[in-house]
Amino acid sequence: MSGTSAFLEGLKAGLGEFVPMWALWLGSALISVAIALGLISLIAMFSVWLERKVAGHIQCRYGPMYVGWHGWLQSIADGVKLLLKEDLIPRDADRVLFMLAPALVLAAIVGAMAAYPLAPGILFADIDLGLFFIIAMSSMTTIGVVMAGWASNSKWTIYGSMREAAQVVAYEIPLGVSLLVPVMVAGTLNLREASAAQADFFGMGWFMFKNPFMLPAFLLFLVAALAETKRAPFDLPEAESELVAGFMTEYSGIRWSFFFMEEYAAMFLMSAIGAVFFLGGFESPLTHLAGQLFGRDLVVVGAGPEFAFTAINWGALVYQLVAGGTLLVKSFLGIFLMMWLRWTLPRIRIDQVMTMGYKYLTPLALVCVLGAALWEAGWQALVRS
């Protein structure tokens, strides 16, 4: 049973007599949005700090050191600064679209966050099409970016947004197709179920090791995810040496920071998808051990006669935390990889980006899908015979 519905059931059991069901539903939805937004802000702040530290240490310096221990409060200080900055809207800009674009970008990424499983039993929404939902929602941000570029009424921003549109269209295909490989093995698009399917071999039954076509698919996914999240070496939409700041050139203050938050949240979600569909998701030997020791189900439904749920297995909370932490660590390892690449590699040119996406990644991803499908079919035929 998913977290939200269990939460709703609990609320219904406790408050059902006093509050109508729709109000409970709305209330829990609002709380979920608030939590998702808070989570995105936290992830973005931590990632910005991490990025600066990683960049610093790669470049023979320390990065932020003054605000707090090793500058850990730097992101908060920057956030306050951004809130206090003047909110500039260029005179010739399309005011409505200009103001709408960052909001759309942020809304899309908060929506995508809904499918992120915090822990096996603690979710915002247990969506059966979770993967599809995340990819669809994070593609929505592209509309916001193109909108921002157009509304700013500047040539540089137009360049940025056209590049973004071209790049995302080119890389959406290999991204989706390379994700089909683990989806085919898992037989589900649900992130929680896909993760649970990797629990064998003491939590090391990762999809990565289950099929010889999985490793190339993972590499293709990595490259496509970099392009999808506008990260170096594919950071052409905001290539600062070419386009000043690309589509963000005219933005300042808190609106600018919305784009920034979106970038880091998108990085996080892409890493999380990669972690769930290739690297075992919640599963690791440690998760396995915690599951064995404390049990896995947080809420034991129908354990008593009086309520919809009566027993909460508090011990399973340890398991849930370990599982959630495992996914978080794996996601941040993905983010670290993206940062590492960014501060090491030069930028690719736009025609090279297009060539790579259409001529190499897409055919290779299709080959991977075909190979994995044949392999799975052969494997199952072998098992059945």
Added chain:
Amino acid sequence: MANETRESAQGSSRIQATGPGEVTVDIRTPDLEINFGPQHPATHGVMRILMRADGELVTGAQPHLGYLHRCAEKIGENVEWLQYLPYTDRYDYLASMNNNLGYSLAVEALLGIEIPRRATLIRIICAELNRIGSHLVAFGTYGLDIGAFTPFLYTFREREWMMALFEKICGARLTYSYIRIGGVFNDAPPGWFEEVARFCDVFDEKWKEYCDLLLVNQIYVKRTANVGVISRDMALDFGLTGPMVRGSGIDWDLRRDMPYMCYGEIWRDGAFKIPVARGEMGALGDCWDRSWVRVMEMVESTKIVRWCLDHMVDGPVIGEIPKTLKVPAGEAYVGIENPRGELGHYVVSDGGKVSIRTRVRGPSFCNLAVLEDVLPGSLVGDAIAIIGSTDIVVGETDR
């Protein structure tokens, strides 16, 4: 007029700013006219290039100069000979030692005075160290243009030490005014030569890091090889000098071909070579060749510095130069090999305290001219790479 517009849209003729006179012929999407600069992170200062682009394709480019014009040459005709020296620091602020040297040599040629041997050697050490520092900036910021941040900080790590060395010898980090007419300002402090030798030893290891990190990086090679190709003929036609002309495969270096001070002696000793591009990664004369030449020149500069350290003599570092210098009537032109090419000083004296004509041939200015012909036909990303590879310093193009 219509004909002219069509031609300019194809990038075959020089472009003009859009004005009321321009008419659009037939139904076609007009090319985008972009002001690249003066405030743009990749123009290395305040240069403005008016670019005409068809989507990502650059169809025309016209550099506009003058945003940093400070009347340097006119000032040279209004202040005394010695007073002009600090102004020379400011043309190419990344190679101030070389600028000081060029001006001092020109005035000394008029004076006809002998420079103490120790001063000459210290001058060469400073000029070559400054060449290393200048190329470090050129190579590091070129990495920034291509989108690689880290090499920039790696190069600045060594440049920091180079500037600390200059700070020890003359007190300034950027605008030195150390090389004076008649010699150098003061003798090196104790232990300075030993530290310079240590710097050279360390640098011999460090430049390999830049090669690993950037120069042979596949993405870097893909971005720069076959991009912005300047053929030998084109290089000669435009009068390119320095790494730009050597990057096109022409073996031309003033230190050997028009030797000044004791560079001729060092060359005959076989202490240094002149790196000339061979088109290793693509066509001869592409951006990669130019950046390769710069990296290799830094290595050769350390060899020159070592030769000078080995042949250092004791003695005075500046001759007897009166406070108010009167230069005999006549004219002199001295060209020296600046990090960016031939820096020429042409000075004319009527025998008085003030020059009657000071003319500077700035290598950045002359090398910049080639952009107008190289940029059309490249992509916007390539345009940045090409501008970066010319390694201009706007302080010198405008003076």
